[in-house]
Amino acid sequence: MKYVIGVDLGTSAVKILLVNQVGEVVDEVSKTYPLYQEKTGYSEQNPQDWVDQTVAGLSDLLKNFSGDPEDIEGISFSGQMHGLVLLDENNEVLRPAILWNDTRTTVECQQIYEQVGKERLLAITKNPALEGFTLPKILWVKKHEPEVFAKAATFVLPKDYLRYKLTGKIHMDYSDAAGTLLLNIREKTWSKEICDLVGLDLTLCPPLIEAYDQVGTITSEIAKATDLSPSTRVFAGGADNACGAIGSGILEDGRTLCSIGTSGVVLSYEASNEKDFQGKVHYFNHGAPGVYYTMGVTLAAGYSLSWFKEVFVHEESFDDLLGEVHTVPVGSKGLLFTPYLVGERTPHADATIRGSFIGMDGSQERKDFVRAVLEGITFSLNESIDIFRKNGKTIDTIISIGGGAKNEEWLQIQADIFGAKIVKLVSEQGPGMGAAMLAAYGCKWFDSVKECANTFLKKEKEVFPNKENVEKYKKLFAIYQQVYPQTKEINEQLKSFRE
Template sequence: MFVGIDLGTSAVKLLLMNENGKIEKIVSKEYPLYLPQPEWSEQNPDDWYAGTVAGIKELIQGFETKIKGVAVAGQMHGLVVLDKEDKVIRPAILWNDGRSKVQTDYLNNVIGKDKLSEYTANIAFAGFTAPKILWLKENEPQNFEKINKIMLPKDYIVYKLSGNFTTDYSDASGMLLLDVKSKKWSKEMLSICEINEEMLPKLYESYESVGVLSTDVALELGIKQKVEVAAGASDNAAAAIGTGITAGASCNISLGTSGTMFIPAYEFKADPNNALHSFAHADGYYHLMACMLSAASCNKWWMEDILNTKDYTKEQPNFDKLGFNEVFFLPYLMGERSPHNDTKARAAFIGMSMNTKREDMTQAVMEGVLFGLRDSLEVAKKLGIGFEKTTLCGGGAKSKLWRQMSADIMKLEVDLVETEEGPAYGAAILAGVACREFESVESACKALIKIKEHISVNQEAAKRYDEKYARFAKLYPALKGLFC
């Protein structure tokens, strides 16, 4: 059996998968998120590890002798720094932290986007790791001087489990420190950030074994046999694996806390305008990815914080209203990454009248998230990348209405996979490959991933949404100058 771990922003999710892909058990452990100042977002790495260990113990109870491999997928871009005694220097600065705007502007405008693209295939975003390192150097020099190891969130868990200081190419791609095309650390970026390669983890493919559970950890977990630990992957790459999206496949859209569009490829590709990220994939190849910072979290905010309800289904409009709503919602509750790269962007409702009802605004929130993702789809089309279908995952995929909206707004046939466990399931598959249970990631996906539902495009609704999207696309440029 194989343990797949998804280190998320609100909780760690763990699942136990057998060699046939069947999930035997799922466990989740929550931990706190700290927002000490506006635009700051932090967590304590030791909270992650405590939750992970407690979760593994609960997960494998009764199966201890059958565990063969473990892999961790996790939230991208976070900055975890350790001193020479391997102690965490300060709370981890997370992917959705916006404090490094000054450093991001410096990288993009002084170093230059062309240079960054040459060095890493990407430009700077406030969520990326390199701007966070520069922020630490400039604002907490005493902590910067203590740095002995720099790692990503999921790599902290791997380090604690195995004792090995490693990362994988998919997660490292989002640091703005990796030469993605060549799959090696960029000497130029290390120089800009005033760090050295010894501070950075050894690079692996996501499906490679980086070691085994340490003796102390195995003893604590009640495991006596050798258990392989895979390098693991970024949450988005692992989610793609969990839905069968490997090189040569179509696309995956995730409606999670953040929203992503994941486009796999055998060959390295780059967006010359840098609206899409160029990253390595967990299958050993590459992908283009769009990431919007607030997706299903917009709906959660609207339902729970504004409407004070958790009965999401009751609030949703009828299917016959798709494309007819005159209210728009800009989904920029925490700024935006793809394609605008604007930390100051903010959410807004537009188009309300005396006839606007509660359900119209609910519908606008759901539509706005998908319009935001369609912005990135249009960028992909301009690059000559075309596809006719996508898989859909994340919490938003559980909504029948959102599934149909996804097909109609994106004008893509939508497939739902039988096992909807995203990054944790993808991580378990990577663990299986690391243990040589499968020949490759692609062969594992073909053997394990099954489609359970297909959603076709409603052509009439799609036509209405085309017209509505054309209006939506004008809103951000019109309002950009008002955000502060």
């Protein structure tokens, strides 16, 4: 039996999967590392921590592996998007990595709009300037740490730095490059126009490759440290959301992913780059050959539920918390929740807005509030689906992964609010499985990524929408959409009291 390894470099931990030729996860290892938040809005990590913990994880994986290391043919990566790793001429790290959830760059986003123009930026990158993206971070360092920036020879994203330390090769794949605001999405080239307008040298941008391209083999040092074979082939890998799409089978029209973790993502397959969503959702290069995906984000999806649990029922398990949700009627007895606990991304890119419970009365019980939280998270995700459909997309099948797939009633709520069939997978490994599938495809186990998905991914169950509930939720969704515009000004007035 042959094997591949998928490495998912997340924000809190690296997860490593050993997968065989029929898609079975033979072993998995997870290693955590710290997050540094020196000031409000700052979020950084030490890139060496990623390397050390990945090497330790690979070593543990090999210690548990009873087969021949030569049978582990390839390794590929999924990684947190947008994070900035600045390197000098010797590829040494110049400062801690600035992560995707760092929000210090509001001024730099405005600078990009002033220098490039909103319409021109959208035309080239198909994305708006948001604090999470990479270009604003580069401009922040240039402005606030000029002595550091003066030494910068190139930049990479987190998984690219990790791959460099395993192979000695510097590259960036298109799916991650699409999240920098420097890539011409249509032409799949770095945009000299944007670089010139914001005052960056084009040579700062690393060589571009496909997510399934082989970049080399592991170095002898890494082979010695991990017990992997020196012949282990290393493939570029992709952005976590692109790999999540691959690992969930989002590889044809009509298929959409709903991933509910701390944040929530609705991601849909796009066969071309021709659609125009006016920057309301993200538009990125896929990890699969020649295609794209669009994506909307709810910043506090699963976080809204964990927040409710920690604040009100800290001592209970999630299973206990959700145990009576099925007894609560659609609409939670007239109670609405908006999950804007840390601001919102789609369709309202608003860092100031905050969450609300609307419609509270004395008859409601804890279980009503819990269902309202689940419905509110799902309504927020449905805003992205609503945008997709209004722009001509057909969405009939949604793969649900993460926290939203772990509760039967929540799966039904998704089917009813989204008005689509919900599919739960047998093995839900998301981005890590997507990375392993890129390695399997790169190793020529399959003729296409889709063929790989047909072998690796199995359905556990399908949940169909209840027509009566669909109609009720359509009315409730229209009410939900009124909450943001009617509370926006109130939250702006409250902002000074939160500081």
